Amino acid sequence: MTSPSPRHLNKKLYKVIVSVFCVLLAYYLAMPEKILLVSSGKRSSQEELSELQNPENLIREDPLDIQSGDTLSSILANEKIVKTQIHAALKALQTLFNPRDLRPSHEVFITTSPHEDGESRNLLTLLIHPSFNTEITLEQNEKGGYDAQKSHRKLQRHVKSVEGAIRSSLYVDALGLGLPSKAVHQMITAFSYAIDFQRNIHPGNRFRVLYEVLHDSKNKSADVGRVLLAEMEIDNKPITVYFFDIFEQWTGYYHKNGRSVQKSLLRTPIDGARISSGFGKRKHPILGFTKHHKGVDFAAPPGTPIYAAGSGVIEQAGRNGAYGNYLRIRHFGTALKTAYAHLSRFAQGMRAGKTVRQRQIIGYVGATGRATGPHLHYEVIKNGQQINPMHVKTSSNITLSGKVKAHFDTHTAHIDHLFEIARKSDVSTPIIIEKNLSLKKKKPVSTPES
DSSP states (O other): OOOOOHHHHHHHHHHHHHHHHHHHHHHHHHSOHHHHSOTTSSSOHHHHHHHHHOGGGSOEEEEEOOOTTOOHHHHHHHTTBOHHHHHHHHHHHTTTOOGGGOOTTSEEEEEEEEOTTSSSEEEEEEEEEEETTEEEEEEEOTTSOEEEEEEEOOOEEEEEEEEEEOSSOHHHHHHHTTOOHHHHHHHHHHHTTTOOTTTTOOTTOEEEEEEEEEEOTTSOEEEEEEEEEEEEEETTEEEEEEEEOSSGGGOEEEOTTSBBSOBSSOSOSSSSOEEEEOSEEEEOTTTOSEEEEOSEEEEOOTTOEEEOSSSEEEEEEEEOGGGOEEEEEEETTSSEEEEEEEESEEOTTOOTTOEEOTTOEEEEOBOOSSOSSSEEEEEEEETTEEEOGGGOOOOBSOBOOHHHHHHHHHHHHHHHHHHHHHHHSOTTSOOEEOTTSOBOOOOOOOOOOO
């Protein structure tokens, strides 16, 4: 006699489990209503029966997906929250969070329970993280209303280092070595004043970065903090910049000698684009004859952000013949103006007379006007004449001195020391620091008394 196969036994076991479940369910459905009452008296037998018959109506905790244009009211309505509860929740939040400030980057979580109408949901709790260290909580109180409070999460600062060499581009290679994209953007911003990404960077150029990672109480990475040091090798010479924020009015990136990296104009008003056409005489790609090209063209995908090369006032923003969508800025403290052409669209609020700050997004790459493809046509104008943007010499805005320079020297010495510790440390051993860059002291481990 052969023994039954494992597969046959699994089928028999499955049938037994299903049969037992059906008997138990029938037993509970047949129980008197008074036995089903919860001891607290807050929930009726009908609610209990509804949950048994439809498990999906249990209390749920859900993360909410925020899209551009969403409001807190609309996303709660999409979750079928009772309308009166939405109104009460927004009223409780009004002093702590403006619902119109909701952004796709915000984390939002809700806890809900079934409503007595069988279709809507009761809002029990709402949690919003508008920033990495801010938490707003909303809870339903005993009266059915809502109480809200704002708190700040305590985060630890860990420092990490990355070193490598350029193979294709600084952005791609830095990401490939594990540098978070937010830190990559900070590094590019710091270098954008001192390095021409089109002509200075070549395969083989080495770079190194020291940056912060912020961790929450559960030791999970919550966000990227400051890029404290960034260094790029150009023509076998290192260009090193340090982030300095001890004094608010002097916050920014500086060279070792205390000179600010920030210049009156950016070297390039667009990130990651290649020069497709230089300044000077060229054969026009559409007209076919040789013509003086009054600016520099940067080829980039449609929609790539374009930055103001320097702080100033917009003189013109609109259609301008062959230039298409065109914007011109008169810069503070200099005789220079810059112009940007062929934009697909302008950033919100860009108009003549508006003041813009350096590296503020003013528009996006397009192919409007007389253009063969998407690119930015960029001009620098001095005394009414276009000059070669690549030959413009700009000076640093700030040089630290006196007591501020003494603080800066101490600050940079701390950063150099931290970099050496980070590059030699085991990846599994976190390097925890205070905001002032001092190493955080470990609490002594208490030993039981003998």
